[in-house]
Amino acid sequence: MIPKDPIMLLSWMNTQLRDHYASLDDLCRSENLERSAIESSLASVDYVYDPDTNQFT
Template identity: 55%
Template sequence: MNLPNDPIMLMSYLNTQLRDNYPSLEELCKSMCLDETEIRAKLETVGFVYQPERNQFV
């Protein structure tokens, strides 16, 4: 699976997936074989942090 390289597009894509298909970032990463630490780090470089209570990056 090719994820968007741009952090803003990546955040939008992941939030859509989280909203529509996954109860948590952990489940999304397991299902898509992604490194959760890498995803969090990439999005934190542009100020987005995962909020589990909202199940989205903000």
Template identity: 50%
Template sequence: MKLPKDPVMLLSVVNTDLRDHYPSLAELAKAYGVTEQEIIDQLAQINYEYKPETNQFR
């Protein structure tokens, strides 16, 4: 499965997967074959940043 290109849709998919399947952004990124920075950069476009202490983007 590929990650959505739209940042709002990406946010939903990433936060759900982080909550339900992956203990870290690194593991999620590896599973999808992308870099952590690619996800971080896309979500920064809508002013979200990764919070490792809660394992989600806020």
């Protein structure tokens, strides 16, 4: 289960991206997550996915 709190979600997502996945699409596919929901939640705390660094910044 992924964290609901956006700040906790940010930490979890970036850790997963850094340690296990080559892209956000790979992570979402593997974990059966809706990319738009993740991006919306993290945008609410002013973070967006950067494919060049493979993290939310």
